[in-house]
Amino acid sequence: MAEPVLSLAGVVKRYGGFTAVKGIDLEVRPGEIFGFLGPNGAGKTTTIRMVAGILKPSAGTIRVAGTDLATAPGEAKRRIGYIPDRPFLYEKLSGAEFLRFVAALWGREGPEVEDRIHRFLVLFSLGDWKDELIESYSHGMRQKLLISSAFIHDPDLIVVDEPMVGLDPRSARLLKDLFRSFTGRGGAIFLSTHTLEVAEALCDRIAILSGGEVIAAGTMEELRAQADAGGAHLEEIFLKVTSGPEMADLVGALHGALEE
Numbered sequence: 001m002a003e004p005v006l007s008l009a010g011v012v013k014r015y016g017g018f019t020a021v022k023g024i025d026l027e028v029r030p031g032e033i034f035g036f037l038g039p040n041g042a043g044k045t046t047t048i049r050m051v052a053g054i055l056k057p058s059a060g061t062i063r064v065a066g067t068d069l070a071t072a073p074g075e076a077k078r079r080i081g082y083i084p085d086r087p088f089l090y091e092k093l094s095g096a097e098f099l100r101f102v103a104a105l106w107g108r109e110g111p112e113v114e115d116r117i118h119r120f121l122v123l124f125s126l127g128d129w130k131d132e133l134i135e136s137y138s139h140g141m142r143q144k145l146l147i148s149s150a151f152i153h154d155p156d157l158i159v160v161d162e163p164m165v166g167l168d169p170r171s172a173r174l175l176k177d178l179f180r181s182f183t184g185r186g187g188a189i190f191l192s193t194h195t196l197e198v199a200e201a202l203c204d205r206i207a208i209l210s211g212g213e214v215i216a217a218g219t220m221e222e223l224r225a226q227a228d229a230g231g232a233h234l235e236e237i238f239l240k241v242t243s244g245p246e247m248a249d250l251v252g253a254l255h256g257a258l259e260e
């Protein structure tokens with residue numbers, strides 16, 4: 001089997017005395033879209049930021065295409081495109097300048113990169129806005145620019161936290177197609193989302209995280225078997241394996257909360 005593009009072994013993250021991620025093991029292979037799901041606070045963003053090399057794990061090893069992120073961060077990060085949940089963009093650059101800037105950070109310049117920048121701007125209908133300052137961009141336009149920037153240096157792995165938030169239906173569809181064609185060429189995607197229909201339709205394998213631990217993982221078929229929920233959609237499986245208070249109790253509490 002092909003070498004994993006991403007592997008996590010015993011990855012732990014502690015914030016002071018609080019352990020947000022409690023020893024995660026997983027592998028993402030070339031051509032795979034791997035979904036990372038879980039309730040609010042489960043540890044998804046923390047894990048994704050460790051994979052992107054922004055946070056240091058308290059323990060464990062992360063490898064990108066066999067390269068240890070801790071011992072060879074430059075080489076490992078070069079292979080990653082990261083799309084964060086809270087975007088940071090330089091407001092005083094235009095869209096095209098921003099993409100050029102990001103490409104230059106990776107040591108890429110020249111006609112080939114210009115061509116790539118142009119293709120992404122056109123793909124996401126940003127062509128008419130390419131010379132406008134980012135400060136005038138809408139939320140979705142910023143998101144699309146950020147997505148483009150993650151692909152600009154031709155990475156092997158895209159790491160993305162909540163990719164669809166803020167995208168209109170056409171752009172969301174485009175993004176899904178982009179992900180598919182990227183993995184079709186041997187790339188891999190590690191994504192967190194709360195949109196279970198997207199995860200179900202898009203992901204080859206899924207891990208469900210709760211309280212910093214993977215509580216279920218596999219293909220949809222394997223998850224159904226693990227949750228003992230034959231034929232069920234991901235929503236039922238998710239609610240079953242992450243079982244907090246029953247939905248009926250929550251609805252009762254909701255009515256209570258709304259009472260005067």
Ligand SMILES: Nc1ncnc2c1ncn2[C@@H]1O[C@H](COP(=O)(O)OP(=O)(O)OP(=O)(O)O)[C@@H](O)[C@H]1O
Nearest residue numbers: 015018019020038039040041042043044045046047
């Ligand atoms: N910088 C920090 N300092 C202390 N605790 C933190 C920090 N960042 C995250 N946490 C805690 O770690 C846990 C996991 O947070 P994380 O953001 O990874 O969750 P998440 O799964 O991405 O949730 P969401 O679905 O809401 O985005 C939470 O309990 C959070 O309060």
Ligand SMILES: [Mg+2]
Nearest residue numbers: 044045046085
């Ligand atoms: Mg998060």
